[in-house]
Amino acid sequence: MAIDKHTGMVEKRGAGLWLTHLGLIIGVLFIFFPIWLAFVASTVQQADIVRPPMPLLPGGHFLENYGKALTSGINAPVATMLFNSAVMALGISLGKIVISLLSAFAIVYFRFPGRTLFFWLIFLTLMLPVEVRIVPTYEVAANFGMLNSYSGLIFPLIASATATFLFRQFFMTVPDELAEAARVDGARPMRFFFDILLPMSRTNIAALFVILFIYGWNQYLWPLLITTDPSMNTIVMGIKQMFPSGDDLADWPVIMATSILAMIPPVAVVIGMQKLFIRGLVDSEK
Amino acid sequence: MATVTLENLHKSYGKVAVIHGVDIDIKDGEFIVIVGPSGCGKSTLLRMVAGLEGVSDGEVRIDGKRVNEKEPMDRDIAMVFQNYALYPHMSVAQNMGYGLKIAKTPKAEIDTRVAEAARLLQLEPYLDRRPRELSGGQRQRVAMGRAIVRRPSVFLFDEPLSNLDAKLRVQMRLEIKQLQRELGVTALYVTHDQVEAMTLADRMIVMNAGVAEQIGAPLEVYANPRTAFVAGFIGSPPTNFMAAPDGGQIGVRPEHVSVVAPDAGNVTGRVQYTEPLGAETLVHVILENGETATVRQDGTVPIPAEKQDVGLAWDKAVEMRFGSDGVRVDAR
Known part of the structure; x- marks a missing residue:
């Protein structure tokens, strides 16, 4: 029963x-x-x-189309564009994480003149996305000779107010006594940063990396402006460049193969980092 | 092992003064408890000794050497924090050894010292665990272990037991005392709990509003409070205060008062309510002039009925007299 x-x-x-x-x-x-x-x-x-x-x-x-896309593509080999995108996305996400961690550390743990001012200045830039400041940014990048270069693709996008703000909020939840205990234990500020703060921010860094990698990978407007040489194209803008102009015939199988290839790295990052997310969540649960 | 000297120690934040000049000479191996209500500046005082707060005026000396300008790590001190402040991502062993690791102590020696401290604190089975996998009492022990392995001259405790439950607190209190004796180390211990202060201290500093009202051995402070504040703060239930004809106050400890017939006492009043605790009974009385008084009588003495008119009697010799400024006036 x-x-x-x-x-x-x-x-x-x-x-x-x-x-x-x-x-x-x-x-x-x-x-x-x-x-x-x-x-x-x-x-x-x-x-x-x-x-x-x-x-x-x-x-x-399958092999024929993908082989053609990777090795010759239409304007530039897709392998080159994938590499360019990877450099840009990794550069942007890692750069943003390093810079935000350090600036949040400075703002939360150090008392210096203009601390609040600097925080609000950083915060203010949140309101200025790339599109708004694109002309002056282009001007500056061009004057530095950064056109058609990796530095031109990465540096103008490398500072992140959002990430700084996120780390600031996280650091502020870390008890002051932890910093004091480290001080009594003899840790100088950077030692405290590397030994205590960084490992504690691990899950935050992982989450942010996923978001920023996808942000960097999906950049369209900026690479379109800053790169004219097809060998410096990133894949997301490269797909658009493959579209025929005028009476040219579109090679759709190759374009579609490129699209599929463009999707793989972000998907791989999400799936790969998911494990770390979950481990982080389970870890902090107890 | 070291002496600690505080000389005319002041602390102010901008124009707000929080410590108004504290002087004490602490002997090598002495256990000093700083006790007072919240906001009296006791933690600030401790943090000034630790080097976590700057000194506005005066001098902190450890082993005779001025340390005002030294970083905490260079003062040869160790501190146990109220919420333990353990590094959450490190194992118990790593937590305890972190200070030594920074000091570039050889790995083998770190392991030996950590093992030694773990044995002393019965933490051996937990060395590989993370702090969150430990109970409150165990975390407390790890925090002490972290202090012990560094073999400092001075131990600083900032309300280390206030996050534990009552039973564990009593047990840890004994362990701290035992440990401090065993290691023979000088200790400064901040608490708001007068029982901790009475049981642990060789000498205690009773603080009130940034002033050290009295410094002395616990029983001496209890028997001879120098001010009305100390008489009221140390002792539970607190001293009964009654207005004196000269504008000052008369203080009598509850255990020195006994309930008698209405016409046989020094004052008369009405029993408001009683609290039988078994071994003793607390009798709360409203006096004729509206003041309240507490009598602490033995559990075997008959308990007076509530609303009953009674007299309260005490030996005039145990009276404590305080001037209108709160300072003791009868010579002791």
Whole structure:
């Protein structure tokens, strides 16, 4: 009897579970379908795409299309653009993290003249996204000879008020007594920063890295302005550059292969860092 | 092992003075408790000795050497904080050894000292755990272990037991005292708990509003409070105060008062309520002039009924007389 009751409950719960899953599966299909189409388009030939109906199953030209995209591409090899994007995204995210950590450390732990002023100045720049200051920033970057260079892609985007603010808020939740204990233990400020503060911010850094990496990877407007040489193009803007102008024929399989390739690194970062997130969350739970 | 001297120590934040000149000579190996109500400046005083707060005026000397300008790490002190301040991402062993690691002590020696401290504090099974996996009492021990391994001359405790439950507090109190005796180290201990102060101290500093009202051995302070504040703060329930004809106050300890017939006492009043605690009974009385008084009588003495008119009697010899400024006037 007890077992019947038990299974009855499981069945009831099971129905709800199935409904939930059904909803989720539909949602996933909805999101996944365009990506699937892009993938299919990247494995067939140009002729298959233009001839209706459009194929819904992958064709046999996977290696050919991807090989072509990676090695020669249309304007520049996709491998080059992937590398450029990786340098830019990593440069921006790591640079932003290092700079924000240090400036938040200065603002929270040191008393110096103009501390509040500097904090508000940093905070104020939150209100000025790249698009607003793009002309003067371009002017400065051009005068420094940073056009068509990695430094030009990275440095103008490397300071982050948001990240500084986030670390400031986190540092302020760290008990003062911890800093005092470290001082009594003989830790000088930078030692305290590296030995105590940095390990404690680990999960915050990981979370921020994911967000900033995707931010850097998806930059479109700035690379479009600062790079004219196709070999310095990043992949996100490079896709747009592949579109034909005038009467040229678009090589859709190669463009789609490029799109799929452009998606892989951010996805890899999210999936890779997810483990650290969860470990961090479980760690701080107790 | 060291002596600590505070000479005319002042602290002010801008124009607000919080410590108004404290003087004390602490002997080598002495256990000094700084006690007072919250906001009296007791923690500030300790933090000035630690070097976490600057000294506005006066001098702190450890082993005869002026340390006003020295960083905490150069003062040969160790401190135990109220919320333990353990490094959350380090194991117990790493927490205890961190100070030594910074001082570039050889790894083998760090391990030996940590093991020694862990044995002393019964922390051996927990050396690889993180602080969050420990109970409050164990964290407290780790915080003490961190202080011990550095072998400092002076131990500073900032309300170390106030986050523990009552039972554990009594146990840790004994352990701290025992440890301090064993190590023979000089200790400064801040607390607002007068029981901790009475039981731990060789001498105590009773602070009030930034002033050291009295410095002395616990029983001496209890028996001969120098001011009305000290008489009221040390002792539970507190001293009964009654207005004296000369504008000052008369203080009598609750245990010196006994309940008698209305016409047989020094004053008369009405029993408001009683608190039988078993071994003793507290009788709260409203006096004729509206003042309240507490009598602490033995548990075997009959408990007077509430609302009953009674007299309160005490030996005039145990009276403490305070002037209108709160300072003791009868010579002792």
